[in-house]
Amino acid sequence: MKQIYVLIVALTLTSCEYFNVKKTSPEAILNEELKTFNWNDVDVYPSFSSCDSIESKPQKTVCFTDVLTAHILKHLQSETIVVTHDVTDTINLKFQVSETGVLSLLNIEVDSTIIKEIPNIETLIHSSLDSLPKVFPAIKRGQQVKTEFELPVIIQAN
Structure with missing residues (x-):
C-alpha cells in the first residue's frame, strides 16, 4: 500500500x-x-486598367510591361528625331512603383552611341511618363507594396 x-x-x-x-x-x-517570405516576388504585379481582365500572373506581368513599353515607344515615335547614322540599341530603364501607384524612373542606362545621336533621349523618356495611364501598385499578402523592376526598350532610328 x-x-x-x-x-x-x-x-x-x-x-x-x-x-x-x-x-x-x-x-x-x-x-x-x-x-x-519570398521578398523578391509579389502576389499581384503592378498593372494598368487595360490589364485587369487578365487572371494569370505571368500574362498580367507581360501585359503591364507591354503597355508601358508601347506607351514609351509611341511617345518617342511622335517626336521628330533626326539622326546622322542608323541607331539600333537597347536602353535599360529601372522603374519603381510606389504603394500608391506612382511610377518613378530611377535610372536610365543608355549607350554612348544613342546619346551621341539623340542627346535628349533621357528628357524624351521622362516626358513620355507624364501622360502614362493610372498604375495600380503591386500586392503582397493583401497589402499594396513598393516594387522595382527593369525594362529594356529597343530604340531603332533610321
Whole structure:
C-alpha cells in the first residue's frame, strides 16, 4: 500500500510538467513568418486598367510591361528625331512603383552611341511618363507594396 502512495505522489509531482503551457511571443511568430517570405516576388504585379481582365500572373506581368513599353515607344515615335547614322540599341530603364501607384524612373542606362545621336533621349523618356495611364501598385499578402523592376526598350532610328 505504501508503494501505491509513493507511486501516486511521484506521478503527481512529475505530471505537473505536462500541464505547463509554453507561450510563444509575437516576435518569435513574426520572425518565423518572415523567414518563409519570398521578398523578391509579389502576389499581384503592378498593372494598368487595360490589364485587369487578365487572371494569370505571368500574362498580367507581360501585359503591364507591354503597355508601358508601347506607351514609351509611341511617345518617342511622335517626336521628330533626326539622326546622322542608323541607331539600333537597347536602353535599360529601372522603374519603381510606389504603394500608391506612382511610377518613378530611377535610372536610365543608355549607350554612348544613342546619346551621341539623340542627346535628349533621357528628357524624351521622362516626358513620355507624364501622360502614362493610372498604375495600380503591386500586392503582397493583401497589402499594396513598393516594387522595382527593369525594362529594356529597343530604340531603332533610321
